[in-house]
Amino acid sequence: MYTVETHNLVKKFGDVVAVNGVDIKVKPSEIFGLLGPNGAGRTTTIHILSCMLKPTSGEAYVNGYDVMKHPDQVRKSIGIVFQDPALDDRLTGRENMEIHGMLYNVPRKVLKPRIDAALELVELKDRSNYLVRTYSGGMRRRLEIARSLIHTPKILFLDEPTIGLDPQTRERIWEYIEEMAKEEEITIILTTHYMEEADKLCDRVAIIDFGEIKAEGTPEELKKQLGGDVITVKTKKVKELNNAVSGFEFVKSVKGTSDGLKITLMNGEEHITDVACTARDNGISVESLVLHEPTLNDVFLHYTGREIREEEASGSMLAMRMRASMGRRR
């Protein structure tokens, strides 16, 4: 049985098709990633699965319950960490968790030990009696994750769990997420546009763009699908180099990037010199030429013709911060 399953899920907002026929199947205790750029439809998908939005058409089942027919059962089965911060910063960390426990009717007797255990998991027990206003961004995110566990959900949705956090905090959060999936047997569906996060953390990844799943599999499978090595070339003469190398029988595909191109090819080590010599012979100046194994970034580029760029990450980070500070001004 799958813990989360969708069939041809569609969500339209007027003319905008946010989710366009999404099919996913997630197994128990799996960490499943929705990887895509801004506006890909990831938050919308999560909102449908958590009964906050009704789909325009299609079906979705969470913990075996139809989101349209049994929303209360679905809500009882899930925890969610929203993309936008959703803590009350005038309360302490512990108070935020207590309110959540009461909202979910967690019996008083078990509430305190559960809060303690969750705070321990994310290493916030010492700071639990401080106002959230005094927490750093990473501490707030950890508290939100801890809070989402209080009613012992079977399935956890994490919408951009580590956005805007420093690499060290991000890695700690990955550890908590892995621990929850393995030890508590929670199924985790997370969204991310960090390639590294999808690669290191997720058992399976769905690459989503313009509301459609373009590819799906384990990070290893996805990278293998490219079937070769990749040479990343930095050059201003994109068209010229593309024309020069496209004819080689060892070249599988060539895709333009923001500052050059990526060549997927067989036996990269053998042929990197051919590429370099071809550039030289055609008078094409090249800033750098790097041979590497395919990354999820290359996979994304292959299926969508675009890269997920870091600016997009900082764009949503900025929007998130603006919303957070507007919230505080109220």
Ligand SMILES: Nc1ncnc2c1ncn2[C@@H]1O[C@H](COP(=O)(O)OP(=O)(O)OP(=O)(O)O)[C@@H](O)[C@H]1O
């Ligand atoms: N309530 C809404 N009304 C109108 N359009 C919406 C609404 N919510 C989302 N959209 C549109 O649906 C599309 C998908 O948005 P969604 O928030 O699901 O993307 P996402 O993948 O979560 O991206 P990100 O969070 O990085 O911005 C976008 O084009 C967005 O503008």
Ligand SMILES: [Mg+2]
């Ligand atoms: Mg989103």
